Amino acid sequence: MKIFDISLTISESMVVWPGDPKVAINRKRRISAGDSCNVTQLEMGSHTGTHIDAPYHFEEDGAKIDRLDLNTLVGKAYVFDLGDANEIGMDQIKNLDIGGRERVIFKTSNSERWKSGEQTFTKEYAAVSSEAARFIAGRGVKLVGVDYLSVEKYGSKPHDTHHALLGNGIIALEGLNLADVAQGEYELIALPLKIKDGDGSPARAVLRELT
Ligand SMILES: [Zn+2]
Structure with missing residues (x-):
């Protein structure tokens, strides 16, 4: 069964949301420098690259990342x-x-930005409108995936799209690269790190072809 890796690569040069922490990958121990092993210190925001929004990201009483239903x-x-x-x-x-x-x-044209290696943030990405978010929430959906860093249009206030989704317990999976994936049904596997009381977490997301 073919597996499509729909995750962005985490690096210091990757696109991050304006105002969010930049990624820092600090090599703390190096075999090439005489250490017995290679060890890295990672610094990044909880909404870096391909990541999951727990409802707690926008809802004070929403579910936290370590307690999401893995189903x-x-x-x-x-x-x-x-x-x-x-x-x-x-x-x-x-x-x-x-x-x-x-x-x-x-999947939108956002994925072409990742495929082309675009390294600057754009405000012009395709996002879920608040009406569409409410429509989706009314259909019993539990997870919504998008191919830019937010489900919501840049600068939109008061975050109606996030509230329509996360406020209804819907998990957002953001920052996907779907450039090589065709429309259709797959098995999704996208697991966040188990960060205590977290609002979000980077995830390795894959789609597996169904047999
Ligand atoms: Zn997020």
């Missing part, structure tokens, strides 16, 4: 290819077969 993070997921749409809005999703799916992932 939501492993299982069948449908990738909808929205082509070059500049928004994940009602026009794009109202006719999609979303009802009854626990996990939905939206």
Whole structure:
């Protein structure tokens, strides 16, 4: 069974959300310097690269990352290819077969940014509109995946998209690279680090072809 790695590579030069901590990868011990092993100190924000938003990210009483239901993070997921749409809005999703799916992932032109190696943050990414977020929340979906660093349009206040999703206990999987993935159904595996009381965590996300 083919496995598609839909994760971004964590590096000091990767794109990070404006104002979030930059990634620092500090080599603390090196075999090449006479140490017995290689050890690295990592510094990064909890919403770095391909990552999971726990409801607690935007909801003070929401579930924290170490207590998410792992059943939501492993299982069948449908990738909808929205082509070059500049928004994940009602026009794009109202006719999609979303009802009854626990996990939905939206592929947009954002993925081409990752494929082309773009290394600067853009505010012009395709994001989920607040109307679309409410629509999705009303369909029983438990996880929403997107291919830029946030489900929500840049600068939007008061974060209606995040609240419509996380406020309904829906987990957001952000920062996916879907460039090499075609529309269809897969098995998703995306597990966050078990950070005590965490609001989010980087994750290694993969899609496995169904047999
Ligand atoms: Zn996030």
